[in-house]
Amino acid sequence: MKQRLKIIILLLLPFCSFAEEGFVISGKVTGIISGSVSIVPRSGDDLRNLPEKVRIVDGVFTFTGKIDHPQPVQLKISTKTLNIFLENTRYTVDCSFESLSGSQIKGSKANDEFQEFMASGQSNLDYLRAHPSSPLAPWMASMASFKKESILEAYSLLTEEGKKSVEGRELKRQIDIYEKTAAGKPMLDFKMNDPAGKPLSVKDLAGKIVVLDFWASWCAPCIGFIPKLREHYANYSNKGVAFVSVSVDENKEKWKEAMSFHPMEWKQVVAAGGFSDTEGVKPLFNIKGIPYLIIVDRHGNIAASLDGYHKEELGKVLEDLVNK
Template sequence: MLKKIRYQRKALLLLPIALLVLAGFSLQGYIITGTMKATDGTVLRLSYRYGEKRFIDSVRILNNTFKFKGSLPEAVVCTLSNSANQQIRIFVAENRLISVNGNVERLVQATVSNGREDSLYHEFKALSTAVFEKFAPQMSRAAKRDTSSNIYKAYMYSRDSLLQAFVMKNSRSTAAALAIIDFYVNNPDRRKAEAAYQLLSPAGKSTIYARNVKMFIDAEKMISPGHNAPEFSLKDANGKIVKLSDYRGKYVFLDFWASWCVPCRKENPLLVTLHQQYGKEQLHFVSVSMDSNKSQWLAAVSKDGLTWTQLDDPESINGQVADAYGIKAVPFNCIIGPDGRIIAVNLRGENLRSFVDNLFKPH
């Protein structure tokens, strides 16, 4: 009995030491290492975005091995890319030892081991794919577009149920917030995003990705008639900084678009017509492109005859302006009054023409 008590005391004394060792190891940050088939000297890049900052590190592969070492503020989505940036592998990194193995020419197929959040996230992706494949044979293209069809409703119910169960089971995780982003932010549905967000634990809500979900939810309330349009500053094609506040005292049509956005390009002829009619004095046009490729952006501007102020956010929908306006898809627009308050949101086609005509109709 005495021996047992001494053993328990010893175990209790050793427990804090073990916890300190574990905490120390966690604080040391991450090590991402592995075997990567490649020519000696091939550069491997690791990058991630945290808030408004982008972090990039690079190492050279020697003897088919590599190692990154550093510290992360929390679990983050990272991109591993080769020298030419032609092959990438996206995974969730965290402060622990993570192994990545594969071929530098086929990074997308590289295996990631010992990443807890990465494993959780890919478990969700696999479950999501399984749900889609279950319904895919029954869903024609027409059914996918027809949101009133029974098969579409059944698919969406299964999809939503999967997300809800995953978030409830993993409410503290970064992976749960990433799952919400996949389903309801990238394919915008603020109502469902808010319901899923509420299932996260306080720890889950503290992750940067959960905070992004909350920002997306709140943006709809802020980007509505009567609210002040968020201030921003971006560069035009010549590198000049343009601020939204430069237009205070004037009516502004603020349009978010991209060269690759088909509905945006189809709307541009109407915008050209409205600009010709009202753009000299009454309504000042400002377009913000979500293009990450500058040459494609400028080619589209020229081809579509967009002669008004053209700005570009190279961070696209991950940028500060898109975050402030809650934009996860384009086209998106708003009309801002002389006092800086939004007076209309997302008007297109004849609805836009009618609103502008009435706004400047002689009284």
């Protein structure tokens, strides 16, 4: 009897270790004769090695793989695409094709909560406020992180374990950047060139108040903000304020074409790195979207950073600075 038990344990060990190392989705879906199961890659998904799709035979399949960290994915079973929260654990699905949905994927508390959230109509931040200890919390925090205020709140709501997650560490990295670029901190230098290819540095404008307007030819709100920026230029350019529109266009011809359609009387430059997530001004200042304004005081320190939600505050910031 003991020998038989040992054999059973040995046979089960590979399955136990695999469950810890990756995910297994075992399915029996009636109404499917053949087809396949796969993960549909989406923009923003952190899936480096997508598992190979597997065939469905008489409604039965076993889909396996491994992900770096828990996250929502689109799981395609035959012709249906399901939004599920995937982690490295064992799942089962046993239903008809007609009733097949994300909530039929059983075996994960995180996916159960994810399905409830999807049906609730709540915002990510509202859910996080109500469920800070949920296994979904780190992902919820990352989804609520478009504005600086929401990033700070989302991170503060995470448990210590949540702060150690992939998403928690990324939020902390962004918060560290905000601290380095907060009001009163020295302005960070970056590479930019004028239309003739001549380099320009914020340091070249030392002694002036500098308004850096980050924009792009493809950004409609940026184009829409030009008339307002022109008003500020008319009011403050003779009061020691230098205006610099910093394009994040990767296509310099598109940039120059946009300048010809929308003439701007102040300095025009293009930033190195475009609007890349990994280089240039976007990660340097943690810019989430454009238009984005950075105002530098006469001493070379950051006076304010204004995203698209706060750009209308530019006049007040400039009025305070010129009157100091």
